[in-house]
Amino acid sequence: MADPAPVAVSQRERILDAARAIFARRGFDDVTMAEIADAAGVARATVFNHFGSKHALVEAITAGVLDAYRAMLDAALADERTPTDELARMLFELMGAGIQNELGFYRGIFREIAKLHVGLDQSGAGRRIRDANAERVERLLARGQARGEISTAFDARDLAAAWDALANGTITHWLYESASEPLRERMRRAVGVFLGPVAVGSGAPAGARSPARGASPEPPSRRTKQGGTHGTRSEASRPRRRARARRR
Numbered sequence: 145m146a147d148p149a150p151v152a153v154s155q156r157e158r159i160l161d162a163a164r165a166i167f168a169r170r171g172f173d174d175v176t177m178a179e180i181a182d183a184a185g186v187a188r189a190t191v192f193n194h195f196g197s198k199h200a201l202v203e204a205i206t207a208g209v210l211d212a213y214r215a216m217l218d219a220a221l222a223d224e225r226t227p228t229d230e231l232a233r234m235l236f237e238l239m240g241a242g243i244q245n246e247l248g249f250y251r252g253i254f255r256e257i258a259k260l261h262v263g264l265d266q267s268g269a270g271r272r273i274r275d276a277n278a279e280r281v282e283r284l285l286a287r288g289q290a291r292g293e294i295s296t297a298f299d300a301r302d303l304a305a306a307w308d309a310l311a312n313g314t315i316t317h318w319l320y321e322s323a324s325e326p327l328r329e330r331m332r333r334a335v336g337v338f339l340g341p342v343a344v345g346s347g348a349p350a351g352a353r354s355p356a357r358g359a360s361p362e363p364p365s366r367r368t369k370q371g372g373t374h375g376t377r378s379e380a381s382r383p384r385r386r387a388r389a390r391r392r
Contacts, residue, residue, distance in 0.1 A: 168248035228288030240331035
């Protein structure tokens with residue numbers, strides 16, 4: 145008797161592929177499970193056997209998206225030589241390029257993915273994968289802090305949360321508000337905003353911060369002690385000392 149497992153796997157993948165294609169064309173809300181079954185070439189009952197609801201189907205698609213992101217993070221963590229800021233730039237740009245290449249799909253379903261990403265799912269799978277990815281980002285940034293590449297003025301967990309919020313906010317705005325330029329370019333600017341306060345410049349100690357805008361200049365007395373004006377005063381006083389010596 146033939147093993148039914150490969151058939152079941154094949155059916156599941158066909159259903160997922162069909163759902164992705166339909167969601168890309170029509171979005172999430174107006175698509176029915178019957179339409180997905182027709183597109184996959186299976187019975188409607190078969191779709192429900194694999195996925196109990198349309199939301200469960202989206203959960204499975206979301207898990208695949210987040211798994212792909214996890215693979216990117218694992219590759220970055222395995223790279224021991226590239227500086228942390230360069231890895232961050234590559235990750236943001238890869239996210240942008242990948243989403244732009246499947247614009248229709250992500251525009252049709254990204255809001256649902258975002259809901260699952262914050263834990264609004266039935267099984268909790270999206271939340272678990274999200275937490276695993278956040279932990280990887282935190283490790284990447286903590287390693288950068290240990291190397292002196294990322295400021296220690298911020299907690300690595302807080303930085304990871306800011307990373308996540310900035311990436312998702314940039315993607316959402318691009319998908320639904322303004323796609324007038326490539327998402328990769330938008331993500332490049334976004335990661336620049338993230339790295340601006342936290343990436344340690346060449347020769348700067350970890351934890352160092354840039355002077356506040358509008359800060360008062362260094363007091364003149366301090367500049368004098370450093371030799372900027374002290375020597376000039378000494379030269380100017382010599383003629384007066386010579387004149388007093390002649391009068392004596």
